[in-house]
Amino acid sequence: MLIVVGASIPFYIKGGFFSGILQEAHGMLFDIAIIAILIYWLNDRGRTRQRIREYKDEIDDFRRWESEEAAFRTVGNIKRLNRNKIYNINLVNCYLAKTNLSDVNLKGSNLNSANLSSAIMVGANFTDTRLNQTNFENTNLNNAMMKGSFASGANFKDAYLIKADFSDSFLIKADFENAYMMESKLTGCHLTGAEFKDANLYKVDFRGAEGLTIEQLSEAKSLYLSKFDDDLNEQVMELIPELTG
DSSP, rough: OOHEEEHHHHHHTTTTTHHHHHHHHHHHHHHHHHHHHHHHHHHHHHHHHHHHHHHHHHHHHTTTOOHHHHHHHHHHHHHHHHHHTEEEEEEEEOOOTTTTTTOBTTTOOOOOTTTTTTOOOOTOOOTBBBBOOBOOOOOOTTBBBOTTOOOOOOOOOOOOOTOBBTTBOOOTOOTTTTTTTTTTOTTTTTTTOOTTTTTTTOOOOTTTTTTTOOOHHHSBBBBBOOOOOOHHHHHHHHHOOOGGG
């Protein structure tokens, strides 16, 4: 065998034998690198899924627990889920009073009966979110996006809702008593039984709203520059013109 290999060396060199081996070696290293990257990606994805599961489990652990610690831990998990691009979160009956959730994204989440009183939620995204019976009393929701939300029976007493967008939302029997709603948008909303006592409705857009009556509007603090459908606008100008000036 040694004689055969020795006699064949000139042919190996001349025929590019070693060059072929190096090419095959480089191809093998490339395949190994691809496999290693794939394994790392799968492991990292698995770890991410596990962390997300842990964040959600911890939210479940603190559900219905009304304490500062529960609120603080839940907020932390919401923000971690957002960083992982998770926005649809189950927050039913969660206690989040006096927390800071500005710019948080809760699109499509369920916050039915949650307590967010006195929270700061400037610019928060509640698009298509369930907010039935949710407590937003004295909460700062300026510039919040609440399009298509389901907030029947929600408590917005004393809330700051400047430039909030509620368009196409269900706000049946929602309570906006003494709320600051300047330049907010309620176009296409369902407002049957909604309460606006002493609410500042300056420049609020009510066009296309359903279930809104002159009786509801007559209890507001101001309707200056608010926008209504033609028939309701005529009633406002005829029956409560003092609120439009």
